[in-house]
Amino acid sequence: MADINESEAITVPNTYTRSILTGVKEIEFEEVPIPEPGPTQALVKVHACALCTWEQRVYAGIEKGFYPLLGGHEVSGVLVKAGEQVLTTAKPGDRVVAAMLTRCGQCISCRRGLDNICDNAWANRPKHGPAGPGGLSEYVLIEDYQLYPVDNGDVPFEELCLAEPLACVLRSVKKARVEPADNVIIIGAGIMGLLHLTLVQRLGARVIVSEPNPTRAAKARSLGAVATIDPASEDFVRRAKELTGGRGPDVIFCAIGIPAAIEQAVSAVGKGGRVMVYASVHPRDSMITIDPNLFHGREITLTGTMSQDHEDFLQAVGLLSNCIVDMKPLVSAVYPFSQLKEALEAAISPETYRVIVTMGE
Numbered sequence: 509m510a511d512i513n514e515s516e517a518i519t520v521p522n523t524y525t526r527s528i529l530t531g532v533k534e535i536e537f538e539e540v541p542i543p544e545p546g547p548t549q550a551l552v553k554v555h556a557c558a559l560c561t562w563e564q565r566v567y568a569g570i571e572k573g574f575y576p577l578l579g580g581h582e583v584s585g586v587l588v589k590a591g592e593q594v595l596t597t598a599k600p601g602d603r604v605v606a607a608m609l610t611r612c613g614q615c616i617s618c619r620r621g622l623d624n625i626c627d628n629a630w631a632n633r634p635k636h637g638p639a640g641p642g643g644l645s646e647y648v649l650i651e652d653y654q655l656y657p658v659d660n661g662d663v664p665f666e667e668l669c670l671a672e673p674l675a676c677v678l679r680s681v682k683k684a685r686v687e688p689a690d691n692v693i694i695i696g697a698g699i700m701g702l703l704h705l706t707l708v709q710r711l712g713a714r715v716i717v718s719e720p721n722p723t724r725a726a727k728a729r730s731l732g733a734v735a736t737i738d739p740a741s742e743d744f745v746r747r748a749k750e751l752t753g754g755r756g757p758d759v760i761f762c763a764i765g766i767p768a769a770i771e772q773a774v775s776a777v778g779k780g781g782r783v784m785v786y787a788s789v790h791p792r793d794s795m796i797t798i799d800p801n802l803f804h805g806r807e808i809t810l811t812g813t814m815s816q817d818h819e820d821f822l823q824a825v826g827l828l829s830n831c832i833v834d835m836k837p838l839v840s841a842v843y844p845f846s847q848l849k850e851a852l853e854a855a856i857s858p859e860t861y862r863v864i865v866t867m868g869e
């Protein structure tokens with residue numbers, strides 16, 4: 509249980525700086541009062557926030573419906589103060605990870621164990637002014653269920669903040685039911701493809717990565733992919749079958765949102781195999797065409813996942829706290845908060861995997 513008296517030992521300023529994405533490639537900083545946590549809330553001082561693809565798309569103007577956005581949902585920091593009803597093992601000053609995507613806990617999706625796709629995820633969004641998870645700030649105020657204590661004091665904040673994307677990928681990998689010695693193809697060797705590679709390998713699967721960018725393909729091989737396919741110059745379906753003894757892979761993860769790649773995955777996957785649509789597809793009204801007899805005659809499954817539920821998050825924090833997976837190869841650059849624009853420019857470059865922003869002491 510958090511001890512309110514101890515929290516008084518941490519000095520908190522009266523105001524803090526937060527960032528707002530106000531338009532295409534436009535960022536503003538503003539100074540706002542530090543909020544006082546309510547009985548079930550916790551105040552967290554942010555130490556690191558990773559720049560996820562969603563914030564990158566909003567910054568670059570690929571997604572325009574969210575301005576003005578308080579971006580940042582991959583957050584690690586220290587607990588500053590917890591309300592009297594917050595039941596946590598973390599004490600003020602302890603390292604924590606904040607799960608910044610909210611869930612109501614009361615809608616039918618939440619009650620069916622699908623709190624990752626809560627019906628009310630945006631319900632309490634203010635009608636006016638900036639809204640959003642708000643991790644690209646010096647402090648965040650969160651609800652008790654969003655607070656995840658970290659056991660190990662040695663894992664850097666820059667890696668702990670990757671608990672959120674790791675949890676998303678963990679959900680995808682669990683739903684795909686990857687078995688030891690399965691043949692798995694991951695389409696796309698960006699950060700999400702490489703996180704899939706990291707987790708799937710630990711399950712004893714044989715992993716092949718499809719990626720046209722030679723640098724990214726080389727990175728996938730260095731992280732353990734047994735082979736790579738260049739979908740720009742090779743026939744993906746033919747190569748996928750050749751590399752899996754003619755049968756086709758047991759699982760294909762689409763870690764890049766290209767409609768044709770999903771169609772090809774459905775054609776390539778082996779009997780009883782699973783095709784996981786992990787990445788969102790843009791533009792959002794894109795359509796695919798697939799032969800329905802593949803579902804009937806080959807018993808394949810086409811499904812996907814979005815975000816993560818509380819169990820996925822807990823497990824991802826455990827994987828990082830206990831050094832079971834290593835995020836270092838995926839951290840491309842670290843920028844101070846004052847250089848957020850430079851950080852976002854670096855993040856949208858194809859040369860980087862994850863770019864992290866740090867908020868200082």
Ligand SMILES: [Zn+2]
Nearest residue numbers: 560582672673
């Ligand atoms: Zn994310």
Ligand SMILES: [Zn+2]
Nearest residue numbers: 612615618626
């Ligand atoms: Zn809900």
